[in-house]
Amino acid sequence: MKKLWLIFAQTTTAGLAVWFLLSLLRPDLLQPPAPAPVVTVQQSHTEVASAPAVASYSPAAKRAMPSVVNIYTAKEVKTPLPPLLNDPRFRRFLGDRLGGEEQRASSLGSGVIVSEQGYIITNNHVVESADEIEVALSDGRTATAKLIGADPDTDLAVIKIELDRLPAITFADASKAEIGDVVLAIGNPFGVGQTVTMGIISALGRSELGINTFENFIQTDAPINPGNSGGALIDTKGNLVGINTAIYSRTGGSLGIGFAIPASTIRQIMDALIKDGSVTRGWLGVEMQEVTPELAASFRLDEAKGALIAGVVRGGPADRAGLKPGDVLLKIGGSEVRNASGMLNLIAAFKPDEEVEMEVFRRGKPVVLPVKLGKRPKFNNRR
16 A cells, blocks of 8 residues: 555656646646637528529510511522633634523522511522522411512612411510520521521620621621521510521531621611612711721820721712811711711711711811711712
């Protein structure tokens, strides 16, 4: 018992000695561990909404599809003679027997019924130079169409069929279209039959693409392929947003960059074609050039905007009004000129003989001039 007590005393003494040394040299080792820090976060008290149901665009497609038609055209094409047979010495002896061979070429496209009276809007390049135009409706009926009028500058045309109970499409308010809106393209790609594809509006107001004289395209990634030309681009309610017109492609198929003419332009051109058979536009009679940052600096403009008048047609509206080469056109009728293409669209919106105030930047200061517009000549590359 005495021995055990001795061992206990020695152990206690050693422990106290170790504790004394630690408290003298490393007191931090004898401190109790600090409690773990409490991290405060902000928690939303809004309940997480349940996942939305999968959307279907079937109602929109069902509403618009009956208004979209397939268009088949045919025309006579004369096969050119080989160069040798065009030699006058051969033709002198053989005469008309050397006439080129007549062949019949056909093509396909799409169109949209815009009136119960049988009017159909399509692209001009779908029906251009066609001898026969055949229209096939989604309900199986077919009819021969008559060309009412065409406008090559916007690549739009109006044809007419004589059938009853025609489902006319409803026009959307183009001013409410926004980038990111879901759209559906309806047409007859590659002649496989009526097809619906889906995408979004990728951009608005696309111009300077070199497709048409007057450009204000809706860009979309909804797949558009050959045969879709003239077909409908609709919103999720089935209303007409635009007419599918062109694609950017290296292969001939859709690469996700398609262009459609907006409904606002369609309505304007359609009304003119149905009323007069052609479109009459205002004409200024100038050659325009884009204002680059370098040109803006040289003209002492605050920014690169407007359109530079590079040339004036002698005796034309601009010449009579006093516009001169070197003027930078800033405003037309109170509307700002963004670029040369925008200037062309603004002028075309006015009627011939209409007087319009134009603001130009000349020699470092703005000048306002009244201009009486003329009538835009046919197939004239001057603006």
